[in-house]
Amino acid sequence: MVLVSAGSARPNVSPSVAIVLYEAFKKMSGSLVGNHYALYDYARVVMTKIAPVDAFYVGLIHAGTRVRFPYNYDGARHDDSDVHTIGRDGLTAWLLANKRTYRFDFDHGFLLNGGIGFGDVHKRSADAVTVPLLSRTLDGSEVFGMMSMQSYEPGVYSGEAVAAFEWIAEVIGRVLAREQEDRDALGVLNSGTGDALGDDFLTSDQMVEYLVEQIGAVRRRAEQVLDDAGMTVDRARGVLADVTTDCLRIQAELVEMTLLVDDRPTLRFNTLTPAEQTIAVLLADGLSNQAISEQLRPTSINTVKTHLKNIAGKYGMSTRAEIAADVVKHLGLVH
Known part of the structure; x- marks a missing residue:
């Protein structure tokens, strides 16, 4: 993805709110860069200075099929991070299609309350604003996530509050986009060097190393309480x-x-038709053409061969082993 810079129009807000946003910009584009949890939490706190915020979340789109939620907040309680599949008729699908802010009063909260809840699922939001996070590309813009603030009281989000929230979301979008640009720049270095610089994708070893380091740091903090008799x-x-x-x-x-x-692997798998996907999964299970044909009766073995030829063409791979390994990677990402 090639990102291009985009200027920000001044939000239609009062001078007092503009001062709040100015202070927020300095912190979000400065000391909070690289600490995404603190960045999201601070964005929520900033909005509480402008309008009531009972619930707040940030979602990021993964492989075009799922939304991962690194930040969920509801009523002074931070909920666990989560992941959900994008539904055809849900709020995320609406944001992807429209690339603009969703407000509760568009449909009296039908899209919002029709989704999977978080936090206190027994309460329904009575007002909400959900803003898409956009990356600017040479072809226009692309939704890579969303940020939502919600209230249990109706009619609390004025036009000024919406404008302020959209501006905050744009700042966060630029911060995250700059980090992606840095990763892309390293990827350019990697191209043409073979494996000399390693893959720019995250490996399981790197995740394990991260977990060991972070859990060790948390353990040492807890040990302060246990080891200090005078605590x-x-x-x-x-x-x-x-x-x-x-x-x-x-x-x-x-x-x-x-x-x-x-x-x-997921992006490749999603290019297949439903019939091809079924055969690809059976191929990954190690079934022969004959066994696939028998399992999918009355599908003939010639039809199976035709589907496999089409799959190989879409994957750009020539052997069954390559395709099977790639499908296994996709299934691992999904589950």
Whole structure:
């Protein structure tokens, strides 16, 4: 993806709100760069200075088929990170198609409340604004995620609050896009060097190393409480609060690390027709053409061969082993 810079129009907000946004910009484009959990949490806090925010989430699209949620907040409680498949008629599909802000009063919350809930699932939001995160490309723009603020009170999000939220989302989008540009630049270095610089996709070894390092740091914080006989209750609470924040940050970072996993097997699999996908999965299970034909009766063996030829053409691969290995990678990413 080639990203191009895009200027920001001044949001239609009052001078007092503009001051809040100016201070937010300095922090989000400065000290918070690289710490995505803190970036998302700060964006929520900024919006609470402008409008009521009972619930808040950030979602990032993965391989065009799933949304990973590194940040979920509801009523002073941070919910666990999660992942969901994109539905054909849900809010994410609407954002992908329209590339513009969704407001609760567009459809009285039909799209919003028709999705999978988070936090306190017994409460329904009475007002909400969900803004797409856009990357600017040479061909226009592309939705790579979304950010949503919600309230249990109706009619709380004025035009000014929406404009401010859209501006905050644009800043976050640019911060994340710049990080992607840096990764793309390293990828350019890797092209033409073979394996000399390694793959620019995340490996399982790198994820394990990250987990070992981060969990070790959290463990050492907890040991402060256990090893200090003179630890007061207030100091212990402070350490535990830090441990909780660290855990939330690690959860968010792990979710986003999965976005760096090689998703090309999934993208290839999604180019297949439903019939081809079925045969590709059976091929990955190690079945012969005859066995696939028998399992898919009355599909003939010649039809199976035709489908396999089409699959090989779409994958750009010549052997059954290559295709099977690629499908296995896709199934591993899905599950």
